[in-house]
Amino acid sequence: MSSVFGTNIKLSVFGESHSREIGMTLDGIPAGEKIDLDELQRFMERRAPGRDPRSTARHEDDIPEFISGIKDGVTCGTPVTAVIRNKDVRSQDYDDMKNVPRPGHADYPAHVKYGGNEDYRGGGHFSGRLTAPICMAGGIIKQILSRKGITAEARVDEIHGIQITDEDSYSKAMAEIDAAREEGDSVGGIVSCVITGLPAGIGDPMFGGVENVISQAVFGIPAVKGIEFGRGFDAARIKGSENNDPFTVDEHGKVITEGNNHGGVLGGLTSGMPVTFRVAFKPTPSIAKPQKTINYETGEQEELVIKGRHDPCVAVRAVPVVEAAAAIAVYDLLLGR
DSSP: OTTEEOSSSEEEEEOOTTSSEEEEEEEOOOTTOBOOHHHHHHHHHHHOTTSSTTSOSOOOOOOOEEEESEETTEEOSSOEEEEEEOOSOOGGGGGGGSSSOOTTSSHHHHHHHTTTOSOOGGGGGGSGGGHHHHHHHHHHHHHHHHTTTOEEEEEEEEETTEEOOSHHHHHHHHHHHHHHHHTTOOOOEEEEEEEEOOOTTOBOSGGGOHHHHHHHHHTTSTTEEEEEETTGGGGGGSOHHHHOOOEEEOTTSOEEESOOTTTTEETTEEOSSOEEEEEEEOOOSOOSSOEEEEOTTTOOEEEEOOOSOOOSOHHHHTHHHHHHHHHHHHHHHHHTO
16 A cells, blocks of 8 residues: 555555545554543644644644544554544636646646546645644654653744744744745745654664654655754764764763764664754645646646645644654654564
């Protein structure tokens, strides 16, 4: 299956942007884990559309309906399956796009892969709408991890080149989003995430490393184009003497490092320091400006103006999705330690 993640747990995501419902099945969660459904709903609402003037105008309740795996707020040990009803769809907005792929979207390669049978409405299975099931799974796992003293917290670091360090820079970044929307355009951004509470030695060398597993989960989020851990690409611009983090022992006798350029991961294994990474999100490809595309039937180039409701910057609503992906990956790693 294309939408399955995990080795020790298995997460499968199903549905399309304009299908009757979307959902997920999370297999491998042990029995007896208490899940606060109110807390889960609050987490879901951080991602839900239509809650912010800078997000899409599409408004969905995003209330999980559990079909199996949780009884009286406690996991049963069987696969946890839940759905979310799609209620605010306007499929007619995509009638003119059946034969013209949208630039920057998966429309064309999906058309080739599925022989023209793909659900193109709202991006179908490639839509950011499918991050809601990721948040369902991640929201459940975040609660389990919190009881183990492990947290995954993300924030927006940068919008269209504007680094957010204080209230003034935040206001400038939001103004940049507003300006792009007024122009019928969009902007990208960077989301950072910090995972705390992981002991040293989690993960595997080479292909089963912490960075590998987190990256696989994070790249399941549409619009992600890059990820870096610790100092990331900047480490290639400095010397080893600058990049290496000296080891020391804290007042409790725990081995730590004086810095964290390595982002909490060495050789694919956790070092005991916070795991830090940053994720690059491309600008939303659905924009109101005229764009050049081709027509499948005529084989000729033509102009396309995209209708519909879209986020001018997906990075803003992606923050809880990054947390969810990180939590899912970390839990999978913990179960395999």
